[in-house]
Amino acid sequence: MNHTDELDALPCALVITDTDGKISLMNRVARTELLPEQSQAPVWIDELFPPAAKIFLQTHVWPMLRKTGQIKEYYLKINDSQGLPLSILVNVAGGVFADQPCYRWVLLPAFQRARFEQELLNARQQTQRYAQEVNIMKQQLHNILNAAADIAFILLDSSGVIQFSNTGASNLLGYSDKALLNENVALFLSHGQNTQAGLLRVQHYLQSVTQIPLGLERVAEFETTFMHASGSPIDVMVQLRPIVGESTLAPKQVLMLASDISKRKHLERIQSEFVATISHEFRTPLTSIMASLTLLNHRFADSLPDKAKRLVDLSLLNSQRLKYLVNDLLDFGKISSGTLEIALQSCALAPLLDNVVQQYLPDLQAKKQRLTVISSEEHVTVCTDPVRFAQVLANLLSNAIKFSPEGTKIVVTIAVEFTQVRLSVEDRGCGVKSAFVARLFTQFTQENSASNRQYEGSGLGLAICKGLVHAMGGEIGYQSAQPHGAIFWFTCLKG
């Protein structure tokens, strides 16, 4: 067996060249796998390779080979005997052949590895593309959020720490986004009485949103006051929204959207001050009119002709209505001008409720209505201002009595929900038409003038209730009862 036979017996392709790359020998595997049949034998090793590999040979393999004398595991493409590109791994080492210095080129098939490498490479490129896309999207999102320069976007974690804020937030609050980052939301919500209710509501929302199962969170929207870095208050409309994390296990975040409503509030305040002044001015003459009429009614009842007496009664009734209206106007003026004082304290709910119910027993009896109180828990305590709480509940209860037919049932339900207590007053009256629901809690609205005449009221009651409930950190709302009737509910913080 001579040397050439030994090389032919090798299971891989071997090519021996001189130091310039001129082929001296190809073993059997190299000849059968790499050379087309009946073709002229190639002179140079480069000729075995397709164009791309030729360039790589010249720019990488040959310089490297000349510099270091060997090549290890270069990945190349070669043409097979059919002229198709074949992935191979090239190893080259210097040596001596026929007494001349030579290079020995060992060419190993690299199908599997080539495929494996290609897959890894693709995966890697895909990852890079994704990363790039994510970056671009992040930047776009950032730009969009910052372009909304008059809306503050503030991202809060479950404890109220600011995770992100946009340019709008900096503009509104007077802090840079860096200064806001990692600060607690209390930074601009804890300074004064005006901002206290806002802080309570935000804290309550944060607590409830982390406890409520995913997907059941609600959006909270309310007006409150922020404190600007300079110390001046800013009236804002705030919306709190839950942000769904990457997984159900990820801690929830809350997006706070806030916009400046100072201008509107300023106009409202001017209007309210005017209303407050006027209503105060009304009260003085009204008091003397009512005193005179009462006197007339009592002392001169016998001497008045029946027709005159009826006129006095009518005047008295309408003066009474005017008094309610003026009082409501005063309250409403205080609420909208922000001068209403609220003193929150922890108190038991049962006695608060009893007091109000007692007050309305005569009215219930007069209309033969039954009142039922249902509570999910005993000994519930709430954090509220007892006087204002009673005012709200009384208003809802009197509405229920007023708008329900005789002999029907009124149900007060107390439900404890996470961090708040919800009170609902349900009646069997005519309910509220859906078109009217949106305006239910705004001032000077009653569903129709007919009911206004039929049922006494200023049209301010629910607007006042809303103001009071919000000032105490709660929500107020309406839903229709089945099969008919109204449910008015409000929440207050748990004591």
Next chain:
Amino acid sequence: MSVLQRNNVRLLGKRSDPVLLFAHGFGCNQAMWDAVASAFADKTYQILFDYVGSGQSDLRCYQFERYATLQGYAQDILDICDAIAIERDVIFIGHSVSCSIGVLAALARPQLFKEMIFLGPSPCFLNDPPHYYGGFEKSDLESLLALMNQNYVGWAEYLAPVVAGPGNDSEIAGELTDSFCSTDPIIAQHFAKATFFADNRADFAKLSLPCLLLQHKEDALASVSVGEFLHQQLKQSQLRVLDVAGHAAHMSHPGLVITALQDYLTQRNIL
């Protein structure tokens, strides 16, 4: 960061001697010129450097925008000459793509160069039938990028650590990336694109300096016919075909290159 550090510039010899500026080709670095340059050590002033992104240059200075075309590399040459305050009479000796880069530098600063010596030049690697055949189709060059990807990124950088296991990776991973042809894989791709997709035929045609064209007899990258094309285009050129197979005679047959340079420089009354 000075330009001299940035481009890993080596200055050899006496400043009063004729100035030779050696520019390396794609894939390697200034060490390619070592054998040739040392032959002229005692009678010339030599400037050797690595383009930013190649060899021992400072990769932090690599700007993808600047080096997207060969113009950026030509600026490297101008920067180096400015940094060592050389304004004229430079004899440019470039290999492969550096020939095109040298032309761009010479057109930008005509008074800077005195002679241009091109080893294995190709003004355009792409075929442009029927009048010009650079030797390659666009798809060939795209396959080259894929090959590079697999050799640089696929094996050397990405796979070797996986195969070798943690702790053993540096030796194998360094095989290609730390070696003579060392360069960052992404930068190498970028340089390859700038090199192989360039068409500088019009620039060569504008060159009015005396030139020596050294073409390899059997060169897969830049054939003799490409040399003949350039010889026609360049009015003041001489063409010399080296009896060499391959694309890097300065490495494989430095003696032939030295002789050719010596002959030319003597003929031009420089040495």
